[in-house]
Amino acid sequence: MKSKDFIWIFIIVLITAFVMVPATKSIFESMTNNYPYLMGFIKTAILASMGELLVNRIKSGNYFSKKGMIAKFIVWGFLGMIFVLIFKVFASGVEAAQAANLLPIINNDIFLSKLLTAFLISFSMNIFFAPTFMILHRITDNYIELGLGKPKYILKIRLSEVIDKINWQVFFGFVILKTIPFFWIPAHTITFLLPENYRVLMAAYLSIILGILLTFSNTIKAKNNN
Numbered sequence: 001m002k003s004k005d006f007i008w009i010f011i012i013v014l015i016t017a018f019v020m021v022p023a024t025k026s027i028f029e030s031m032t033n034n035y036p037y038l039m040g041f042i043k044t045a046i047l048a049s050m051g052e053l054l055v056n057r058i059k060s061g062n063y064f065s066k067k068g069m070i071a072k073f074i075v076w077g078f079l080g081m082i083f084v085l086i087f088k089v090f091a092s093g094v095e096a097a098q099a100a101n102l103l104p105i106i107n108n109d110i111f112l113s114k115l116l117t118a119f120l121i122s123f124s125m126n127i128f129f130a131p132t133f134m135i136l137h138r139i140t141d142n143y144i145e146l147g148l149g150k151p152k153y154i155l156k157i158r159l160s161e162v163i164d165k166i167n168w169q170v171f172f173g174f175v176i177l178k179t180i181p182f183f184w185i186p187a188h189t190i191t192f193l194l195p196e197n198y199r200v201l202m203a204a205y206l207s208i209i210l211g212i213l214l215t216f217s218n219t220i221k222a223k224n225n226n
Contacts, residue, residue, distance in 0.1 A: 008063070036084050043080060046073075047205060050208060055215050068145065069149070071154070090121050119185075121188075121192045122189040131180075138171065139163070
């Protein structure tokens with residue numbers, strides 16, 4: 001391991017400790033309650049960007065092998081603000097639908113009731129929102145990559161160029177039809193079992209985990225094909 005690896009680990013440990021240690025946990029919860037969008041930006045921008053850096057490290061050995069990390073940091077931050085709203089919308093919507101007998105509910109077991117509700121929130125969010133979000137994220141990533149992370153180049157790129165760069169077969173065949181049912185729905189079920197203040201944070205951690213799993217999986221496949 002190199003010194004940069006220890007720095008990456010130290011930052012992750014520091015962030016995790018901040019939200020777990022009682023002395024700082026209260027600060028985190030207070031900030032999340034009072035400034036949900038700002039905290040959504042900060043949490044997602046930092047953790048998702050840490051995930052992007054780690055993927056770069058695994059693929060090339062260099063954390064900063066790709067250009068445009070600042071632009072991606074900003075995009076992730078705005079996506080985090082969207083998560084704050086969307087998580088609330090789907091959580092409240094599912095609970096309202098259960099109360100109106102439009103979705104199933106379990107009354108005689110507290111844990112199973114919470115688990116079912118969490119699953120229904122995760123399922124509905126990943127079916128109705130996730131594909132749109134994934135397309136948006138893929139488009140923003142391609143804009144940044146084609147524009148080398150520089151606004152003056154990004155603004156000159158046509159949407160048609162960005163769309164043509166997307167491998168739609170892989171996107172729908174793998175990203176939509178595999179990661180959503182086999183990773184995101186189960187993972188977000190756990191997310192919605194957590195207190196509301198920690199859900200966006202958990203989603204950001206999950207993006208790191210998925211990035212690592214996919215990178216190692218692709219690396220193994222590439223070795224087997226050679």
